[in-house]
Structure formats: structure tokens, C-alpha cells
Amino acid sequence: MSKRKQFIDTAIELFARNGYESTSIQKLADACGVAQGLLYRHFKNKEALLAHLVQMGLAEIGSTLQPYGDPELNFKEAFKKHVQLCCNQLQSSPLLWKILHSVRQNSELMAAVGLDADITEIAKLIMLKLEQDGYSQPKTTALMIIALIDGVTAMHLLHPAAYPLAEVEQFLLQKIDSYE
Incomplete structure (x- = not known):
């Protein structure tokens, strides 16, 4: 699975279960087992990920x-x-x-x-x-x-x-x- 797909799948799970507001980029990065900066290579910010x-x-x-x-x-x-x-x-x-x-x-x-x-x-x-x-x-x-x-x-x-x-x-x- 590509990192981008992993970020998307994990964001779907975390946003749905915990809410968008309660899910930080750091929580998302931790759940994916990556550094926070790697997420920003794929999405400008959390809002851009949600828009996707x-x-x-x-x-x-x-x-x-x-x-x-x-x-x-x-x-x-x-x-x-x-x-x-x-x-x-x-x-x-x-x-x-x-x-x-x-x-x-x-x-x-x-x-x-x-x-x-x-x-x-x-x-x-x-x-x-x-x-x-x-x-x-x-x-x-x-x-x-x-x-x-x-x-x-x-x-x-x-x-x-x-x-x-x-x-x-x-x-x-x-x-x-x-x-x-």
C-alpha cells in the first residue's frame, strides 16, 4: 500500500471515529507510523486531506x-x-x-x-x-x-x-x- 493510500485510509478511520477537529496531523502521523513531515508531502494540510x-x-x-x-x-x-x-x-x-x-x-x-x-x-x-x-x-x-x-x-x-x-x-x- 502506498503511503498516500495509508494516509487516506487512516484519516478516514480517525476522522470518522474521533472527528475531524479532534484528529491532529500528529495523531494521524503517529497512527501511520511516520513523521509528521511526510504527510505534508502528500497533502498541504489537514484541511486539504479532508477536502480530498x-x-x-x-x-x-x-x-x-x-x-x-x-x-x-x-x-x-x-x-x-x-x-x-x-x-x-x-x-x-x-x-x-x-x-x-x-x-x-x-x-x-x-x-x-x-x-x-x-x-x-x-x-x-x-x-x-x-x-x-x-x-x-x-x-x-x-x-x-x-x-x-x-x-x-x-x-x-x-x-x-x-x-x-x-x-x-x-x-x-x-x-x-x-x-x-
């Missing part, structure tokens, strides 16, 4: 939205695929999603890493698919879908042992089939 992690997370989120751009899928199929992809990523990368979620709760961190709170671009993809399939109230429906996914994500991240993600996923998939 946020970009990784945004790429994951972007990949969950791809079904809405697939002309072969109707809205229900795209929505179901979106739910499945989100649930899969929540299970495979929970620490990265936890970091994204915590950054979104802190306006100073959002500004520092260039994370825009505007959900317009995400909503546009969903709205276009809804409009193409002739659904009424595409904007409101798209915003509801974003809130639903965000709520499922928050519950799973806050209560991973108690929140039955697989059951919720199956329930949502069944409800999507009956959506009008």
Missing part, C-alpha cells in the same frame, strides 16, 4: 445518481437502483459516509473544503427523469427523494447496530413499485 476525502465521498454519491441519467431506465427503475446503490455504499464505506455527513453539519468545514450545500444539481437529475416519465410535481418529488435518502443515511450512521438497513431497503423497494 470529501471529493472521494462526492464521487461515491455521484455514482449512486447515475441511474437517473440512464435512458433505458424509467423513473421507478432508476429510483430503485439509486436506493440499492446508496445502501450498498453505506455498508461498504460507512466511515467515509460518516465523514461526509459530519462535514455537512458544519458550515465552516463545508466552506473550508468547498462543499456546496446547494442540492440543485442532485435534484435536477431526479427531476428530469420524473419529467420524462410524466410525473406531477417533479421538483417536490425530487426533494422528497433526497430527504428520504438523507434520512436513511443519517439513521444508519447514527445507529448502525439498531437500524435495520437491509429491511428498510427492501421496504423502500416495495413502496417504489406502488408509487404513482
Whole structure:
């Protein structure tokens, strides 16, 4: 494993478990077993490392939205695929999603890493698919879908042992089939 990858993986673990603010560059260097200066060869500062992690997370989120751009899928199929992809990523990368979620709760961190709170671009993809399939109230429906996914994500991240993600996923998939 490259040192850069080790720094990224360790930062994901420490930021998710201890919080960004509580994780110093020294703690990160100690956890990696390297001198602090070596981290600065790969990342300008802790903020730049966090920005990199946020970009990784945004790429994951972007990949969950791809079904809405697939002309072969109707809205229900795209929505179901979106739910499945989100649930899969929540299970495979929970620490990265936890970091994204915590950054979104802190306006100073959002500004520092260039994370825009505007959900317009995400909503546009969903709205276009809804409009193409002739659904009424595409904007409101798209915003509801974003809130639903965000709520499922928050519950799973806050209560991973108690929140039955697989059951919720199956329930949502069944409800999507009956959506009008």
C-alpha cells in the first residue's frame, strides 16, 4: 500500500471515529507510523486531506445518481437502483459516509473544503427523469427523494447496530413499485 493510500485510509478511520477537529496531523502521523513531515508531502494540510476525502465521498454519491441519467431506465427503475446503490455504499464505506455527513453539519468545514450545500444539481437529475416519465410535481418529488435518502443515511450512521438497513431497503423497494 502506498503511503498516500495509508494516509487516506487512516484519516478516514480517525476522522470518522474521533472527528475531524479532534484528529491532529500528529495523531494521524503517529497512527501511520511516520513523521509528521511526510504527510505534508502528500497533502498541504489537514484541511486539504479532508477536502480530498470529501471529493472521494462526492464521487461515491455521484455514482449512486447515475441511474437517473440512464435512458433505458424509467423513473421507478432508476429510483430503485439509486436506493440499492446508496445502501450498498453505506455498508461498504460507512466511515467515509460518516465523514461526509459530519462535514455537512458544519458550515465552516463545508466552506473550508468547498462543499456546496446547494442540492440543485442532485435534484435536477431526479427531476428530469420524473419529467420524462410524466410525473406531477417533479421538483417536490425530487426533494422528497433526497430527504428520504438523507434520512436513511443519517439513521444508519447514527445507529448502525439498531437500524435495520437491509429491511428498510427492501421496504423502500416495495413502496417504489406502488408509487404513482
